[in-house]
Structure formats: structure tokens, C-alpha cells
Amino acid sequence: MAVGYVLVNVTPGMEIEAFNTIKGMNNVDDITVLFGDYELIIKLVDEDLASIAKTVVEMIRPVEGVINTKTLAGADIV
Numbered sequence: 001m002a003v004g005y006v007l008v009n010v011t012p013g014m015e016i017e018a019f020n021t022i023k024g025m026n027n028v029d030d031i032t033v034l035f036g037d038y039e040l041i042i043k044l045v046d047e048d049l050a051s052i053a054k055t056v057v058e059m060i061r062p063v064e065g066v067i068n069t070k071t072l073a074g075a076d077i078v
Helices: 015-023 049-060
Strands: 002-010 028-033 040-046 066-073
Touching: 002 015, 002 049, 015 028, 015 040, 040 049, 049 066
Parallel strands: none
Antiparallel strands: 002 040, 002 066, 028 040
8 A cells, every 4th residue: 555645736716626626536535725835735545656646647737727746655664
């Protein structure tokens, strides 16, 4: 199981629309609106990091209003 956190910049005024579009996507475990350098943070959970990357590139980046994403990969510590 892999976990990734995606920081998202959104066009001003489009935060709620982007939030509502993304929250129902597969693999989205949590999403929060932020104040600061980024407008959204998304927690993705999937089988592997390749699947998380695919979700970001194919599903999140095309959302209307999304300007930029930064993906942080969770580490497995045993």
C-alpha cells in the first residue's frame, strides 16, 4: 500500500469547485482546503506509487482550475 500527499495550487475563486470535483475521485482518502502557499492538500492511497502518479497526472491535473501540483510520497518505515 502506498500513500501520497498532493499539494495543489488552484485559480483564485475555483477552490470549492476543484475540491468538490476531486473529493469523489477513486484513491482520494482525504482532501482539505488550505490557506497559504497551496489551496488544497490531497491524501491518495493506492497499491503503489506508480498508481498514485497516474491519478495525479490523469485525473487531478486536468481538473478545471488546477494550476500546479506537488506530490510527496509517503515512506514505508519498518
